[in-house]
Amino acid sequence: MHNEDKAWVEYREKFADVYDERNYESPLQSWVMRASHKLTERPFDSSVQFGRVLEIGAGTGEHLPFVRHQFDEYVLTDMDPKTLDIAAKKIGDQYGGRVSYSVQTGADIDCADNSYDRVIATHVLEHIYHPHLALKEWRRVLKPGGTLSILIPTDPGFAWRLGRRLGPRKAALAMGIPYDYVMAREHVNPCNNLMAILKHYFPEAQESWWPTRLPAMDLNLFVAFHAVVDKPDVASR
DSSP states (O other): OTTSOHHHHHHHHTHHHHHHHHHHSSHHHHHHHHHHHHHHHTTOOTTOEEEEEEEESOTTTOSGGGOOSEEEEEEEEESOHHHHHHHHHHHTTTTTTOEEEEEOBTTBOOSOTTOEEEEEEESOGGGOSSHHHHHHHHHHHEEEEEEEEEEEEOTTSHHHHHHHHHTHHHHHHHTTOOHHHHHHHHOOSOHHHHHHHHHHHOTTOEEEEESSOSSOGGGOSEEEEEEEOOHHHHHTO
């Protein structure tokens, strides 16, 4: 870290403390972010059952309340232990001991092959420097026939850039966060590249866009991607 610049170090140190305020305090920003979580969970109502669920990059636990399907075990992972501490306090014991927390990086998961029935990653893949390797890791821990659910922003699409300037950028600057610099370092994968990678590995997957539902990066803010993993086909690619 001695070669890292001060602005980035300061931002990462306070990330857990400012994440909820930056993304969920503003009524408009909160509505948009919550819509992204709802979009991810739209295909899975209470009639659906997943035994073991792994969430990658769970942060402060914002996604779990939008999960409607049944599960036996739900593991929230994140590389920042402070965010998981906040998540644990927010979630409490409302799930009767079926929720646990683990400090993990998104691209290197410490668990056995074929361990989970569903893997969820919302607002994560755009941050990972080698997304194709992360996808292989997420596929590795899924059981055959398991479901991979990914949500990504449509950055650098027109709608995303406009929405960012109207909403979170102003709030972040008010908190002393160098927003443009931080986003340049955080959103390292553009949406169009990620979609090309996702479609290469999972050509039969389903995608849904928000808010227009038209499959166009410039007209939307988010895209959700759901793949039922056929492991032999993916492994051969």
